[in-house]
Amino acid sequence: MATILTYLQQNKDTSFTDLPLNELDILIINEIGYLDFSKFLTDRFDLKGEIKLYHLWEDYQKRQKNQAVSYDFLLTKERIELFRLMLSGKRFVDLCLEFYVNDISAEFEKQFSAMVFKLPxxxxxQLVFxxxxxxxxxxxxxxKLTYMREIPAHRSAIVYLTEILNELSGPVIIxxxxxxxxxxxYASxxxxxxxxxxxxxxxxxxxxxxxASVLQSQGYQAIREKVHVLRPQEAIVGVMLDIDAEVKIIASSSFGIGQxxxxxxxxDLARDCLLPAKEGPTDLSVNLEKTFKKWTGELSSQExxxxxxxxxxxxxxxxxxSLNDLSLDTASGRKLANAVASFRSIDSSKKVLLLKSARLFFLAFVGHTRLAAWEKPRLPLPDFLQHTEKD
Incomplete structure (x- = not known):
């Protein structure tokens, strides 16, 4: 099955004159925005200024020679391969990085990172959040998005986008x-x-x-026609809250959270775009969307x-x-199961809804992570998580 990696393998030396920039290129640039570029730096480079990524990669390879790459949640094997392919061909060899920000605060429960990529x-x-x-x-x-109109990262995003748009001449892809x-x-x-x-x-x-209040705002209505929404068939994250722009459902080679x-x-290598799914969202995605709507429709912000x-x-x-702490051992499974079982202590008239929501959420995420490799008897699920929806 073809992916953005396959597309890049075939087109890394194809110019933008011969193959105009398309949504696969936009997704590729967005994807490398997950790389923590501070880990690639030496004293030769300054993230406050413009950096040609080819030089950054060349320097990194020299330092990394004969050393195994230490992969993590952000520095994945696929992203490193994507980055390597981009900078080994003519198409993206001139790609530059500028205005890199990475701001994580446990005190304020904020995780914010953004940057600008340029093809001179x-x-x-392209500004990537x-x-x-x-x-x-x-x-x-x-x-917090389900009960807060604005989270800490939202405010940072508005400030950042304002500064960058004032700095750059248009047009800019966000x-x-x-x-x-x-x-x-939100920032747009x-x-x-x-x-x-x-x-x-x-x-x-x-x-x-x-x-809903954001969707009804004058600011959103002014950019609504510019918004492109793409999500996989078994979307889990993408079905939180609402968006009134047209949604393009994409086929995926994985399932659950892997999508x-x-x-x-x-x-779709014939059309140089993401491949639309032949069918609509899966039952899991539809049920999760209903659960999120129940949460936001029937529960108060405090609940x-x-x-x-x-x-x-x-x-x-x-x-x-972290997600990486969900290792393949019974102790980790028991920790997580006990954490979810804590919902029993919630004293609320909405307890049944909370428990059913927790069950669906738990099974959706845990069922498609490394915990899924456990045999069922080894994973000590709380009793309420094993009940059917009719209970």
């Missing part, structure tokens, strides 16, 4: 995957009207939507806050600080 030969500029990292703090901030896509649309909504004119398009790649990775999305504070704070205090 065609005066192309990075999505969530592997930290539970980052994921907790994501779920993009983001996961929470990054939400930040892209709240910059001044004269700056919105510089925005050529906004791409949301499997990203949470917006609160959130854009390197698993299928590409939602209590729900996610209980879930994430209990997970974090149990010793699980």
């Amino acid at each position: 030969q065609m005066d192309y500029k 990075r999505g969530t990292d592997d930290s539970m703090i980052g994921w907790k901030e994501d779920f 993009s983001g995957h996961s929470k990054g896509g939400n930040l892209a649309v 909504t709240y910059v001044k009207a004269e700056l919105q004119k510089k925005i050529a398009a906004v791409y949301m790649f499997d990203a949470p939507g917006l609160q 959130h990775k854009t390197t698993n999305w299928q590409a 939602l806050k209590r729900l996610f504070d209980t879930l994430f704070d209990t997970i974090i205090t149990s010793g699980i600080s």
Whole structure:
């Protein structure tokens, strides 16, 4: 099955004159925005200025020679290969990075990162908002979207976008995957009207939507026709909240939370675009969307806050600080199961809804992570998580 990696392997030496920039190129540039470029730096480079990525990669390879790459949630094998392919051909050899920001604050429960990529030969500029990292703090901030009109990263995104659009001449593409896509649309909504004119398009790649009040705002309506929403068939993150722009459903080679990775999305090499799925969203995605709507429709902001504070704070205090902590051992499974079981202590008339929502959320995420490799008897699920929906 063809992916953006396949596309790049075939077209890394094809000029933009022979093959015009398309949504696969935009997704590729967005995807490398997940790389922590501070790890590539030496004293030769300064992230405050413009950096030609070919020189950065060349320097990194010399230092990395004969050393094994230490992969993590952001520095994945697929992203390194994507980066290598980009800079080993003529198409992206002149790609530059500028205005790189990476601001993570546990105190304020904020994870914010953004940057600008440039292709000087065609005066192309793409501002990328990075999505969530592997930290539970980052994921907790994501779920604040369901009960907070503005999270800390939103304010940072507006300030950043305002500064960059004032600095750059238009047009500029704005993009983001996961929470990054939400930040892209939110910030584009709240910059001044004269700056919105510089925005050529906004791409949301499997990203949470917006609160109803934001969708109804004059700022959003001014950019609505510029918003492109792309998500996989089994979207989990992308079905949070609402978006009233047209949604393009993409085929994926994976399932569950694995479909959130854009390197698993299928590409149509004949048309140089992402491959539309033959069918609509899966039952899992539809059920999760209904669950999110129940949360936001039937629970108050305080109840939602209590729900996610209980879930994430209990997970974090149990010793699980990142997704990478979900290792293949019974002890980790018991920690997570006990954390979810803490919902029993919630004293609320909405307890049944909370428990059913927790069950669906738990099975959706845990069922498609490394925990899925366990045999069922080895994973000590709380009793309520094993009940059917009719219970």
